[in-house]
Amino acid sequence: MGKAEAKTGEQNGKSRPPARDPAITDVAQLAGVSHQTVSRVLNDHPHVRPQTRLRVQAAMTELGYRPNHTARALVTGRSQVIGVVAQNTTLFGPASLLTAFEQSASEAGFAVAVASVRALDRRSIAEAVDRHLRQRVAGVVVIAPVASAGEALDHMPTDLPLVCIDGDPQRTNPLVTVDQSAGASLATQHLLDAGHSTVWHVSGPDDWFDSVGRIAGWRAALERAGIDPPPVLSADWSPAAGYRVGQLLARMPDVTAVFAANDHLALGILKALREFGRLVPQDVSIVGFDDIPEAAYFVPPLTTIRPDFDAVARAALSVLLHQISSGEVSGERETIAPVLVPRDSVAAPRTA
Amino acid sequence: MGKAEAKTGEQNGKSRPPARDPAITDVAQLAGVSHQTVSRVLNDHPHVRPQTRLRVQAAMTELGYRPNHTARALVTGRSQVIGVVAQNTTLFGPASLLTAFEQSASEAGFAVAVASVRALDRRSIAEAVDRHLRQRVAGVVVIAPVASAGEALDHMPTDLPLVCIDGDPQRTNPLVTVDQSAGASLATQHLLDAGHSTVWHVSGPDDWFDSVGRIAGWRAALERAGIDPPPVLSADWSPAAGYRVGQLLARMPDVTAVFAANDHLALGILKALREFGRLVPQDVSIVGFDDIPEAAYFVPPLTTIRPDFDAVARAALSVLLHQISSGEVSGERETIAPVLVPRDSVAAPRTA
């Protein structure tokens, strides 16, 4: 402990009043080597004698040395930080994504900086990315589920490693996304398989790609079965919106099967149906999307589609790391297939 | 656009092969001033002629200059980044906290780096803080709801600005927390006011301060009413645990009022009660804690306690910023009072 102090001042009268964090040079001095040798030990370079390495490591622990990533980033030009831009990380999906991404990133030796934006308009996104760029992040992940967010990406530096999650499938940016369409087809087909003659869909906001993809998958499944899709009921992602739409659905006696674009909507729909005396699944079957932790405890437990957020996060990181290390910004894209989780909200219609 | 290119190479033959980000010196050269003057413009120093300032600003936009916070951090010693250490940001509470904190921080000009840890043991926390320290963050927020996390803080550098959220009330660290005890009292009193002769409590994990605080508040409310508290039923925070405990509660006919330590537990309990044919609120009244977005759509809509996560986040930031600017690590602490949200899960007992 006190040895560090003792060492100070042996060189000259240059006192060191504000106790600085120990730097590589302090370690070097204590170990009796040059700072470059310490640097080599830090970066696991070969060509350092084991004995020297040990002496340096001992000096590091004695001083409580902590590498200064700031300085390293300055000289190498790139930091070991990945910037994430996201909107509402309060929801289960984005929150899971963020956590999973952070886990993977930290295992790969990267720190994660978050910039949440209030709205996903072009300006907000651009500003958030700019904040990251000032910190000289090594790459950026944009969780960009709406079209306006995509536009912002047109004006990004072209050499910036970048991945979108849930972004515009039409764009050329590297993209990792849950296969919305496949999930929706799975849900719809599951209801058809139960014997329903058609399936209604309550969708999320129109400008979300998630919504668009789920609508497409639902429609495709119906058309494959030769069924003319009923009109889409659009809503936002909230239980309240589901409740409102549910009040409509409950009044239509020929509605026996509903695919809700997420579990929150399904929750609201369930409430509306219950209040109208329509039983689930006896009168109406429902499938949701997301598999939030509460879904198994809904009344009845909700059959739903479970996206693998972990896999999405891992894929996004791997695409990004590849860009960072190779230096070339590819147009790679990856799609993660979700899975059906059957529970108790689906049954055969009364009059099959 | 092209002007920047044209400018290049006028000095000497030193070609600039890898197109660097423009630096302060490039701006200076273009504006015909010294780099120091550009720095002054950046930092809003007085004593710059308005005309000069304009010329510099014009040069900045022309080059698309972006300040390098990395370099700035190196020379000033501290970055404009705040590190957050958290465990499971998938849950509604922590996720809300994190988002709210990020919003406030970015308004104050700070970026936020997240390090999530798998477990809240001493080692994991210390390691996460260390990662932040390597990035030379200006301060650290630890969301440390369990005792083992607190211990890690004993070995932190003493001059590090630090705030705990939901940490150990016994410790001297600066702490911002929801008033767990007051919330629990509110819930318990609400049930007593409805006419119940006692209130049972399903608690969270024993090592969480949240659990401890809520137990204390519940117990205090009962004792104020001269009631001997029934045994605590402990669980974790999941609906599954609530369901398990609910199966016990459902079998006890004299249980008419339950305060669940969070909404997820309440959800599981509701399911168990329903399966045993005990009606809520007619047979059993329930109050939860957290007010998750789903709570209003439970069956029945859940009466619960709403903590103000925004206020917690703002308070934590303000405590931290105060430490950062003043340079002294204070023992400040702040407690945010939660609020009761009455819905339909509470009624008078059948035999009042």
Next chain:
DNA sequence: TGAGAGAGTGTTCACGTTCACAACTGCGCA
């Protein structure tokens, strides 16, 4: 014996910024 290779180490510079200080300007006043 000498050349060459390669391990092990040190020296110097650069990264982009801020800070301390010096220097220049123009003005008011004696």
Next chain:
DNA sequence: TGCGCAGTTGTGAACGTGAACACTCTCTCA
């Protein structure tokens, strides 16, 4: 006229690290 002061600008160093390069050994092989 000269002095001092305040406003405005520039110069040089420093922050902690990694890269490029140079140097000293030791060993191998012709």
